[in-house]
Amino acid sequence: MAVGKNKRISKSKKGGKKKTVDPFTKKDWYDIKAPSVFSVRNVGKTLVSRTQGTKIASEGLKHRVFEVSLADLQSDEDQAYRKIRLRAEDVQGRNVLTNFWGMDFTTDKLRSLVKKWQTLIEAHVDVKTTDNYMLRLFCIGFTKRRPNQVKRTCYAQASQIRQIRRKMVEIMANQASTCDLKELVSKFIPEVIGKEIEKATSSIFPLQNVFIRKVKILKAPKFDLGKLMEVIARGKAMFFVQPLCGLGLLSFKHLILLLRSMGTTARRTLV
Template structure:
């Protein structure tokens, strides 16, 4: 019988380059405390991870402009505001603390869904507002038509002429 010519595959089954040592990515990271602006009751809102300063990559630069979303209930210790989400943006790093500024407010999706009903008109509007301390805010407004007290008809729609653009 003629033997097959070639390498015996089972013998030379060594790994090329040897086994690489698995490096834990968290060993190169530091924890920073996230601080809310002074207008809120709770100042400590949590912690965030960032890769340590190494060479030209500075840790504090990696933290800046991060946006954190926090429930207003947590910020004010008041559960009535649990559906409002406050967005805070990292502006400055002092030691191991990250200082934030207000970056927006939103409703939780379940709260928005609970507001929208059938048989009524939903009216949305937005406007850009400049505050006295020179901030520009974009305000979004959502409104719904409401049945009158003595109304029989089950629908309550607004005519397009009643909704000003």
């Protein structure tokens, strides 16, 4: 008689099913804090695996990029077409401190701007801010009919397009190279640069819907905690420092070093 498998014999527990562990039990929630240039500071929350051995949780959060609508950052639905990118620069307690890392337009906004009977003019320029951020700014604009014009179309000539593009590059370079990143971001929100381009090019050809449609950060300076805290401090950042000292995460010695590395404005705000 051949010896075969007896199906009635129950299998040992060795090959049984493993218990499914919920992966969220090993993760923690962190609060994302936006720079002080925006009116809403609490952007949202992000998940990261807890510190285990050599794998530190804060290291997994650093340089993480978050995309947020400007409508949420400014509590203004009219700004919903702008997408702001924020990069995590430092982690303090359960707070992730972020800095500006780029801007873009939503696809539906860009598509709505392009129409018949007008000329689309685009320009881009690489520029360095006073705090050594290398940016690439992209500008877009459209021609419009002159006052009392009967003709339906408003096409610009090639020579006029070249002149307008030259003006766009010149204004973008002047506006960005004379200020730091924080001041430049504050110019994007009310579209200061776009309005200046419209005014400067009105003698060449009248323009409408002139926007800085995209901003890319090509190169960032070496991370400086003092500078980041100065940006945060302008928006009353003491709520970051106090909990850290209380929990023992920031010693008195480190706090003194941090205050020394800050600017005068930041120290006054903290005090």
